[in-house]
Amino acid sequence: MIPAAFEYYRPKDMAGVLSVLEEHGDDARVVAGGHSLIPMMKLRMAEVPHLIDLQDVAGLTGISIDAGRVRIGAMTTQHEIINHAGLSDVAPIMREASLQIADPQVRYMGTVGGNVANGDPGNDMPGLMQCLDATFILVGPDGERSVAARDFYEAAYMTDRADDEVLTAVEFAASKGGYAYEKQKRKIGDYATAAAAVLITKDGGTCASASIAMTNLSDTPVYSVDAGAALVGTSLDEASMKAAVDAMLGDIDPTEDNRGPIEFKRHAASVILRRAIENAWDRA
Amino acid sequence: MNKELTREERTDALGGMGCKRKRVEDARFTQGKGNYVDDIKLPGMLQGDFVRSPYAHARIKSIDSSAAMALDGVIAVLTAEDLAPLGLHWMPTLAGDKQMVLADGKVLFQGQEVAFVVAKDRYIAADAVELVEVDYEELPVLTDPFAAMESDVVLREDLLGEGGSLPDGAHGPRKHPNHIFTWEVGEKDATEQVLDEADVVAEETVYYHRTHPCPLETCGCVASMDKVNGKLTLHGTFQAPHAIRTVVSLISGIEEHNIRVISPDIGGGFGNKVGAYPGYVCSVVASIVTGVPVKWVEDRMENLMTTAFARDYHMTGKISATKEGKITGLHCHVTADHGGFDACADPTKFPAGFMNICTGSYDIPTAYLAVDGVYTNKAPGGVSYRCSFRVTEAAYFIERMVEVLAIELNMDAAELRRINFIKKEQFPYQSALGWEYDSGDYHTAWDKALKAVDYDGLRAEQAQRVEDFKAGKTRKLMGVGLTHFTEIVGAGPVKNCDILGLGMFDSCEIRIHPTGSAIARLGTISQGQGHATTFAQILATEIGLPADSITIEEGDTDTAPYGLGTYGSRSTPVAGAATAMAGRKIRAKAQMIAAYLLEVHDDDVEFDVDRFVVKGAPEKFKTMKEIAFAAYNQAIPGIEPGLEAVSYYDPPNMTYPFGAYVCVMDIDVDTGVTDIRRFYALDDCGTRINPMIIEGQVHGGLTEALAVALGQEIAYDDMGNVKTGTLMDFFLPTAWEVPNYETDHTVTPSPHHPIGAKGVGESPHVGGVPCFSNAVNDAFRAFGLRHTNMPHDHWRIWKTANDLGLHG
């Protein structure tokens, strides 16, 4: 497995990145940790004549928490997320989900930016970001813009990001209440058969808010508005649980692969979601 | 003067058989100083890489390599056309068939070798592969052996006779152009009669899916033709280096003395590295053509897609019994999917390997087995993945059939086994399908195993769990997997075991150095089994020199005696025996020397741990160290100088290791996720040479069994595309998915083996697969399940539960 040759760039600033992107259009790709892109290049399933390494670009790393708002630089790794105590306090779901991504070595290299920007339906962060109602910061030739994670994904590997834009950070509000990231997979290193991200707040014994997103059950992550809505105002009785699960099932569109046929995936999705809701509820 | 050591202390000092000797191999491996084939870098070495077929069945209309040849650094692009004048575009397989080295007009499986690019480095080679243009015409694809036997599509036109007739194959008449052989053992009519007249007959079709040995190191070689001296050196991942030398000689015409085959350190084999692959032939040809060394190492996708699958047996069984549960007959028919070429690695007279061990551990008076081999558009292979030839298939079959019979009889499966075991006093036992089991004590092992796990307690807990499940208190079921397996290893007696005409003896050559250290060379080759450690232990005990003073060397055909290599758990049963026998020859000469030195008659000295002593006068002795020095440096009348011996050991019989395993598994009915709560493995491999290494072998074999049972497969779609080509989809468990195992043992030495050892490397795999699978099946027994096929991955378990109506 040998990749095709490419030109390599390691700019020191974003201007340098953008100028290469501008010059080469979709012949150019940025690389962060590379653990999605490089295997694709080695299998010669991704052709990247111009590869722009972001590792020296200033300002893309780090986690800041300010007045209940979290900002994570695109080049922040899953390993850093797992070990950031402050982040675990304000958004513990980030750590819980990150621990379920790939394996230790991959988490040292795998970044938030790469995971969310790649548009691979198997990645865990996109659904998580939708659950958190995160905002993605994109920088392009016309400057900076932000887009909601819930509006970002169009199809497999197709996102709202233009070819000449770079995703530089994700931002979201500190999450209150209960959380859970449940993932069924065949083994360490596998993508999800089904995964669910759930955030719930409680008002006494009643669900005050609920946010639900699913991973690897469509060609994009699935933020299920209706599934969350089905829980709000209830005490999570069986009827509301069932309503939430049914709503989610109405939103996903899994395909058959080695993890199993569609029927199974839908069943697994419902089980995993139920468990995530129960878990989040207990923690709320 | 040192204090005289006690006999025990002297024994301990040898580090001989039975002790947990630390491995001598580990110093280099832990420091990254192993020498594996891809570590070899010879001056001027070129790199080979294959253009492979994206189609499972296609005619090749043209190959255009001009763009590839134009690339700077590309030396050659070989196709079948280039190999044909040398007669090397096809090669013989180990199964008596022939296989294309490079596609000769058509391809028969996805990933088949079409052209071989030779370039200055692996990057240029990979680029050139992309530039070779092949024009294919797609042909209908046959991935199902049953459909293949009905189809008008002929996969192997090369095997048709004149006017489309069907000449016999290597194993007799063929029924259909896509049929390879029928192999029958046992008494058909008698078995059918027993089945007809039986109180109870259980019938089941059991599919043992296609999988792959997948050692962590893939296959590869470095061929180096020295044109000045006319000598070819071939380094490679060979489990049988001498056999490879002979094969290379036969197909290339280079005389055997001019070929040196070297197996360096091998990063796991598990059967994957037994066969001869097109990459080896192409590398040799490329080196002969270019006059410089050529390396070829497959990548992981190539490994999984092309070199040596395992299993793919569709087994239909009928087992009959009396009302009381005494088994009376067994009938088995196998449809064996061999892929595009019959490249199974089995002894010549056994086209389905030792599948006729499928009566297992049971006294079954009447049995019949028939196997039909079939061509399909899948990769060739059919190797024994961590087992003796097709023994995993046989053990899986009988251990499933016994479970199904227990259901039919409404009996406890442990009790059913117990009343049918071959009894201790019946050994040597003549099986209905032709084997003579050398030894065994199955009841003792079984009782020990059941007691260790508190079998009755487990069944009580399971019954409670079923009740709780039915009452809606839990969504988890509990399975108790049982297995009692009997292996047949140590192939084998030359009178009925050969591969390509090469008798399956093995060998050991010992040279004692004057100062009392030694080197021993064997015809086998370790791939992680620790031969350098354990064979030295055998010798230490046999010749009384410390294991630490004995070097074991394998894998270089210029120095090692001829042997058939390491697979099928044959190293200890065959080469281990040769080692002991050669050691005894050393000892016999040493006895004469000792007697001379002690000035007594030969018969008046006896061996005692590390010395010969005068009978009745233990203070008069000569140590082996002293004898070694004398052997070289003292003129002894009638005895020539030196102390060397060689033994070629032709085993009188196979050995029959056995074991009793119990697996306790919890199953999440809703997700299909399994959790192995407990695994107990009792192995009886006869005399135990190194308990530490035995335990390690058991852990490893069980883990490979877990993988196969719970998810590992080579899956194809209807177009013959491999769906499991990377380690994302091909299941190799990590430390996270693997439990801790409990190991135990009984010792029933082999009566015919010089040291009573039977071999153990493959037992845990042979016994482990049915044990894991039985646990899954058993969990659903209370809900009416008779049998569900492996691999028991999440979705298939979920489907089983779903089909049983357990999802409400």
Place this chain on the structure above:
Amino acid sequence: MSNKKHFKLTVNGEEQEFLAEPRELLIHTLRERLRQTGPHIGCETSHCGACTVTMNGKSVKACTVFVAQADGADITTIEGLGNPDSLHVLQEAFKEHHGLQCGFCTPGMITRASKLLEENPTPTEEEVRFGMAGNICRCTGYQNIVKSILAAASEMNAAKEAAE
């Protein structure tokens, strides 16, 4: 080739400079160019961990890093962990507890374990299994690998205590 570039790495304490194509995979640079053949190639898709090295303080699969990305990096392979006169505690522990068989995964396994113990000197068995889940072994079934790593941790901690 035309687009070779100049790269600089520190490997096992020694600075190395050379010309290479940016696409060269770090594992090939280490194994073929710098002849550090301890790290091996097993799966090539970052699943097996046989190629694990420590790069700038992280456990990394060198089959999934381009040499260009590693330019300027400080890399330790198994060859840099210990030497014949002074083995790393983990190397001793793997020998002592039969933590290896064919040896092919061992360099990556030990290199990864060294980082794991650096970050978590007192792991539980579960933490070892989780922390080693990026390294596949086909021979041992992991039981003795886990045992080796736990034993090494104890020994390192005992040595630390003795030194204090």
